[in-house]
Amino acid sequence: MLRRLYRHMSRRLPPALRVRATMGLLHVRRRLRARRGLVDVPGGGRPVMFVALGLDPTALAAFADDAAQARRAGLAPLVVTDCDALGLLRDRQLLFEYVPPRGDFLRAVGTDADYEAFVSSRLDRIASVYRLEERRCPQVAG
């Protein structure tokens, strides 16, 4: 309803005011979203984070198959990966988040940076954004 109101009003406002109206709408949405996470994992099931770090594309493909299968058990999987073969996840219509791999991170931020702390913080934030209360890791991770 808010968006319809905004669209109705925006046709009658000069551009600068339309920007303000958009920001106001974003603020309202942020407040409404505060308690249930910013984004819903599609599928309608119980949202679960599938953590796939350190996998090569072959292992990621197998893990993605497992995650896709989890939909049948009533789960809504979100895969977190540091592998850039994101097409493997897209092909299976899986929602995913990417975390830069260790080598990239240390080259960009400095070799004395704490990659584990970075990953831990990223996973916590992802869990918060999507309201994920459970994490699963692959059995094949070495």
Add this chain to the structure above:
Amino acid sequence: MTKRILFVTTNGVGLGHLTRSMAIGKRLPADCTPVVLTLSQALPIVREQGVFAEFLHSAGTVGADRMDWQLLLEHRLGELCDTYDPAVVAFDGTSPYPGLVARVLADDARAWVWTRRGMWRAGLGADALALSPLFDAIVEPGDLAAAGDRGATARVREGVHRVDPVMLCDPADALDRRAARRELGLDPDAVCVLLQLGAGQLNDVDTLRGAAASVLRAKPGVQVAVAESTIAVSRATAEALPSDVVRVRVYPLQPLLAAFDVAVTAAGYNSVHELLAARTPAVFVPNRRTQLDDQVARAQHAVAIGAARLWDDPTPEGFERAVEPLLEASTREEMRAAAPGVGNGAGDAAAVLARLAREVR
């Protein structure tokens, strides 16, 4: 102390925004490190270029309401600013996202830059332009067709750093004709025509591509090379093309453009400037369905100076009329001579960002 510069790129058609950001990022001085936040499937390409990349779904792929995606973007930008503490955040796109604008309004610990090319379609983009005062600087990659720019940015000069056209590669990076043909597996003696009809999924160009290939295949001594997008490959296209057509799936293609006698391509910013810089005669097929980019005006400028021809009748007959003169060596030579010199403004754009970074930190 190293200063980081975060590049945020929109997910437009093809790789234009991302390529410009990498072009600038790779030319930053040694005390600045680029971090690219891309919404593109081309993440592996960014990594291959040696640029550190973060990724976020574009609004369409996450399955979320678009306003929720803006919150996600706002949240991710906040996280990246916490993690990398960039001195400058440079957004490349024609319309800053509300999620980005929310961060700009909330965060004055760094400089916010809007990198936007000109040549907007006439009468469009006023909403986006109204956001200009929010940014500490605007960097405008120059456009050789600027004289024909009738868009909203054409007369805006205050706070705008205009640089030469921004390209990923410099002339020194280019291979000569023979070496480029060897690299791509092309016939060293044929008249080689590159078909590069759009890199993204906005338009289905398969029919145009097929029509052009069918005309060219019938010409003796002509070899056809089809550039496939490195981010989206149509299986149908792969099946439809004849077996004697060479597939080219290379990024960046710019250093190899000397391999081609003629290029047939949409009139996007990067394609036009890279071809003019390489002095490759071109047939332009402007994409008329872009959100803001005035490809028609850009193509018409290249035609007006004698460096290109226009394919505006989307039939094989129309293509034959457009391309036929370019199969003559003398015509191609005249067109090469007409192509203007194109400087690369990526270094100047990088200098603007580095200067801002030093002012902030």
